[in-house]
Amino acid sequence: MNQDPSKRPAVVVTGISGNLGRTLAKLLHKHERIIGIDRRPFAGRPKDVEMHQLDLRKKKAEDVFRKNEIRAVIHMGIMHDPRMSEEEHHSFNVVGTTRLLEYCAKYGVSKVVVLSSANVYGPSPDNSNFLTEDAPLMAASRFSGVRDLIEVDMLAHSFFWKHPHIQTVILRPVHIVGPTIKNAPSNYLRLRHPWVMAGFDPMVQLIHVEDVARAMVEAALRPEPKGVYNVVGPGEVPLSSIHRELEREPIPVPHLVARPLLGVLFKYRLANFPPPELDHIQFLCNVDGARWRKDVSWQPQHSMRETIRSVLGE
Template sequence: MSAPHEEEKESGGDNKKPAVVVTGISGNLGRTLAKMLHKRERIIGIDRRPFAGRPKDVEMHQMDLRKKKAEDVFRKNEVRAVIHMGIMHDPRMSEEEHHSFNVVGTTRLLEYCAKYGVKKVVVLSSANVYGPSPDNSNFLTEDAPLMAASRFSGVRDLIEVDMLAHSFFWKHPNIETVILRPVHIVGPTIKNAPSNYLRLRYPWTLAGFDPMVQLIHVEDVARAMVEALRPEPKGVYNVVGPGQVPLSAVLGELGHTAIPVPHPVARPLLGLMFRYRLANFPPPELDHIQFLCAVDGNRWVQDVGWKARHSMRDTIRSVVGE
């Protein structure tokens, strides 16, 4: 059930200034972005959840993107750009609800962008769309096939959102569309699968496997979205952090003790634990600690001069709030 419509107008701001609409603004990444961007842009946030700690000059619309009222935001304001982060990632929600929220919501949003003349659209996807696999080459470029759903059906709608944005890019060449595919996002307030896994004091590893891991700090991802608002970037970009290190080195930096589990045992055991709510990870997540899914971020570096500000040590330690 969606939250009631609630509208808060910014106080003391210039409501005539062209706005940047940010969907999914109430999440931890959205709040990080808003605090980075609100002093230079007029921001209108859309989210079903309330925005805790909202800067006073951020206009907030608590609503569901699938509802007709969302179009009012575009009809009543001059929107110069959209940053779309309103994607649901909850492994315990049904696939139907995921699909409706993510795919229908994105479709409606892109329709509004075309209808109301938005000049810039930034869609936050993920490097996870490529999928970890024993067949992956060392560094996947943006042209690599999106194969994650072949092993993990839970990411099917994330791939569909990415492809919707890609199709929109080709259908509307007059709109600068940017699709960002960052590597695993981590940070002190981030509650996604990689951050939650790295917070485990005694995490499972798969015996005989130690894949290279790419992490990026939540603040660097927010910076990447700000950079994407510039006029030059358009198209698909992998966004990487400070580099890549073996999983064992990440766990060593955190001082955590790995428990090696034989992979034929790990999947059925994790499946049982997930079903009975003794674990927060569905079995397909094990692919990320078994197989390689490293991406090449050179295109983003060349087009915007990208360099992650957080070091590898800072990025790793951010998951425990240090």
């Protein structure tokens, strides 16, 4: 007899209603039973995706784990909003992640995937060319707004060591871009006249949103991966080459002027980026993805040109 689909072991996806979450659900739902958790509604949700519109910090989130057999959790329910206070970010991201990891341990989840970011290393004039997973997480030293993201990464790292029987994977992808993605890198690349730092042309690493979704599926469903992985796309390219591919007309701004000017523009909502984001178009933050390539035979499906042009909706 066929097993009742509602009784099959499920994959829980937090943050499923975001653009990356919807891309992941599209990949997974035909083969896996998916349970989504998000405070936001899931626009265009496939009928076979079970959805719980709730906050991870609330007690009701535990019911999802108590009432279902969960084979894997993919956690990307992380808030990235430069307009929100650090207190709100900390509560949602750190407390929410803490609760989720507690449920995973309590209810015997065997695989936990936490989506972090290569941004936790932080762009810096002192960075070596390609940072490995062992490099210190220094982003908060220049940008306090990412402190909670580093804390989430470290919580997952600690969970990995405390619960060796649970296969925990921490993915640190490079800048995610795509037609529906509205993060800082994608928004910046959509500007007709983007600022560039006069005298600087850093090498940049991008990855297509569909390749990130594939990486999370690989991490969640394959038995081998565990630990921390940098996830890279098709390579690295100078920022100036990206602008040329997109036919942009950059405005060179002296870095001593750029930060105070952007601070004023951001304060009065004339810009969407806080001043510390300028580090990403001035300094290196390139990572080594060799470990991920080796352990899962990883190859991104999208070329560099496809990845760059995806911000235009192509």
